[in-house]
Amino acid sequence: MATTYDAILVRLQAAFDEIEPGCDPVLRSSDRTDFQVNGVMSLAKRLGRPPREVAEEIVERLDLDHVADVEIAGPGFLNLTLRPEFLSDQVAQLVNDERLGVVAATTPLRVVVDYSAPNVAKEMHVGHLRSTVIGDALHRLYRFQGHHVIARNHVGDWGTPFGMLIEHLVDMGEQNAIETLSIGDLDSFYRSARAKFDADEAFRERSRARVVTLQAGDPETLRLWRILVDQSVAYFSEVYGKLDILLRPIDVVGESFYNGALEGVVRDLDALGLIEDSDGAQCVFPPGFTNRDGEPLPVIVQKRDEGFGYAATDLAAIRDRVDTLAADEILYVVGTPQAQHFEMVFAVARMAGWLPDRVRCEHVNFGNVLGTDRKMFKTRSGETIKLVALLDEAIDRADAALTERDADLDGDARRQLATVVARAAIKYADLSTERQRDYVFDLDRMVAFEGDTGPYLAYAHARVRSIFRRLDAPYEPTRATFALAHPAERALALGLLGFPEAFSGALTALAPHRLCAYLFDLAQTFTSFYEACPVLNAPDEIREERLALCDLTARTLALGLELLGIEAPERM
Ligand code: ARG
Numbered sequence: 256m257a258t259t260y261d262a263i264l265v266r267l268q269a270a271f272d273e274i275e276p277g278c279d280p281v282l283r284s285s286d287r288t289d290f291q292v293n294g295v296m297s298l299a300k301r302l303g304r305p306p307r308e309v310a311e312e313i314v315e316r317l318d319l320d321h322v323a324d325v326e327i328a329g330p331g332f333l334n335l336t337l338r339p340e341f342l343s344d345q346v347a348q349l350v351n352d353e354r355l356g357v358v359a360a361t362t363p364l365r366v367v368v369d370y371s372a373p374n375v376a377k378e379m380h381v382g383h384l385r386s387t388v389i390g391d392a393l394h395r396l397y398r399f400q401g402h403h404v405i406a407r408n409h410v411g412d413w414g415t416p417f418g419m420l421i422e423h424l425v426d427m428g429e430q431n432a433i434e435t436l437s438i439g440d441l442d443s444f445y446r447s448a449r450a451k452f453d454a455d456e457a458f459r460e461r462s463r464a465r466v467v468t469l470q471a472g473d474p475e476t477l478r479l480w481r482i483l484v485d486q487s488v489a490y491f492s493e494v495y496g497k498l499d500i501l502l503r504p505i506d507v508v509g510e511s512f513y514n515g516a517l518e519g520v521v522r523d524l525d526a527l528g529l530i531e532d533s534d535g536a537q538c539v540f541p542p543g544f545t546n547r548d549g550e551p552l553p554v555i556v557q558k559r560d561e562g563f564g565y566a567a568t569d570l571a572a573i574r575d576r577v578d579t580l581a582a583d584e585i586l587y588v589v590g591t592p593q594a595q596h597f598e599m600v601f602a603v604a605r606m607a608g609w610l611p612d613r614v615r616c617e618h619v620n621f622g623n624v625l626g627t628d629r630k631m632f633k634t635r636s637g638e639t640i641k642l643v644a645l646l647d648e649a650i651d652r653a654d655a656a657l658t659e660r661d662a663d664l665d666g667d668a669r670r671q672l673a674t675v676v677a678r679a680a681i682k683y684a685d686l687s688t689e690r691q692r693d694y695v696f697d698l699d700r701m702v703a704f705e706g707d708t709g710p711y712l713a714y715a716h717a718r719v720r721s722i723f724r725r726l727d728a729p730y731e732p733t734r735a736t737f738a739l740a741h742p743a744e745r746a747l748a749l750g751l752l753g754f755p756e757a758f759s760g761a762l763t764a765l766a767p768h769r770l771c772a773y774l775f776d777l778a779q780t781f782t783s784f785y786e787a788c789p790v791l792n793a794p795d796e797i798r799e800e801r802l803a804l805c806d807l808t809a810r811t812l813a814l815g816l817e818l819l820g821i822e823a824p825e826r827m
Pocket of ligand 1: 369569
């Protein structure tokens with residue numbers, strides 16, 4: 256089924272094309288009318304003609320099949336009112352469509368989404384929270400569109416710190432270390448290792464020697480390293496479980512996975528004549544990247560000490576993703592501070608021919624998480640805040656809020672619901688701000704049942720569902736015609752029909768906040784409808800129609816939230 260928007264756009268585009276081929280009509284939904292066309296003014300400007308005259312010409316050429324009325328308004332806007340039969344048909348099609356108007360991709364793409372990527376033996380911080388939540392939403396959006404998503408959790412599991420971490424593990428005793436790590440005390444483990452490294456020369460020596468044996472592949476050293484990795488990954492999985500994240504242990508393909516390919520990266524870049532020696536380091540200088548003094552900036556592929564760095568690993572990962580995984584798109588959900596790293600790595604990969612033009616490769620960057628004081632979100636003593644502690648606190652607050660709302664809810668059920676509410680709160684707060692912007696982590700605001708919050712939307716869904724529990728028999732959606740006589744019914748119908756555009760807007764711009772804004776809007780449109788239009792007490796004919804609109808609203812909210820990784824319980 257073509258979406259309502261598309262059906263109108265095709266006809267409008269044809270009228271515009273007759274005057275100026277390819278000109279965008281700028282069709283938008285509107286509060287005042289069914290749809291508004293905003294593109295006439297810029298077309299008129301380009302033609303040097305009066306806008307209202309151009310507007311009239313468009314109206315003359317417009318195929319009015321689906322349109323009952325066109326009004327030329329203001330300086331040259333077109334206000335379109337749709338034909339009632341057309342609207343009725345469109346809504347009736349939604350009733351029988353599980354996908355609520357979203358058409359599955361005809362050519363599924365292979366899409367690698369690189370997200371979460373915490374570091375072994377280090378606490379996940381709020382930056383990893385954002386990557387995890389945004390990446391998971393993109394994963395779900397792409398999957399629903401019908402693409403093949405390959406999740407990659409590029410955990411930091413290699414590099415010089417592992418010498419010190421392994422030595423610390425040896426000092427602590429394996430069993431002891433495993434216990435510390437398995438309860439998620441990663442930071443204290445890391446910090447003790449670091450403190451010893453800074454204070455104790457002998458420990459430093461041992462650590463350095465350990466890096467060498469690790470890189471040489473010494474089996475005993477690798478066994479110890481594995482303990483660190485396995486314990487950390489088990490802990491990350493627990494966090495993902497708590498947050499209801501799709502990432503599985505097999506999606507963990509950490510930096511170490513690419514070790515065997517790093518020599519080849521240098522060799523092949525060298526054979527292409529791209530490598531330059533800079534102070535003993537092997538570098539590529541992609542054109543267009545300079546420091547403040549205008550000197551060219553290197554991508555360091557191999558360090559002077561022969562070790563490979565973060566950039567070399569990312570180059571090897573691109574080759575793997577393009578050649579082995581046959582990716583059509585690669586998305587990196589990583590904070591804005593790494594923007595230059597990715598730009599430069601992508602540039603080198605393109606220079607080397609490893610990243611063909613047909614492969615879309617994008618850094619899906621995001622802003623910082625701030626405290627309510629608008630400074631970087633840290634504990635008072637300046638430490639990173641544990642994600643799990645945040646989540647637990649959110650659960651406590653949700654629990655308190657639920658107790659206040661409904662004192663009869665029994666303990667277990669309430670706790671379970673509190674978990675769902677807490678996840679909704681944290682994920683929605685993150686996803687609803689434009690991702691490039693910073694956002695303030697304010698649990699009180701996030702957990703509130705009023706305002707533009709996750710709990711509000713989940714509750715809006717449960718409230719619609721509660722209408723159906725008051726029916727005598729289970730509800731069967733069968734409605735085939737919609738009169739939409741009341742303006743609030745019409746507004747709700749148009750809102751429901753807008754789901755596919757909100758979905759594809761969020762997907763193409765990699766902008767989950769657009770879907771959030773749509774859902775919030777829909778919930779409010781529903782509230783106005785429900786205030787103006789009685790449902791259960793309406794006469795039979797109208798009641799059927801209104802029930803169908805309610806059912807579609809609940810389904811749309813549930814699906815939209817699910818695509819954001821947020822559960823919508825039947826009752827709250
Ligand atoms: N582990 C890195 C960090 O914590 C993020 C890795 C992102 N992904 C990548 N392919 N570089 O900053």
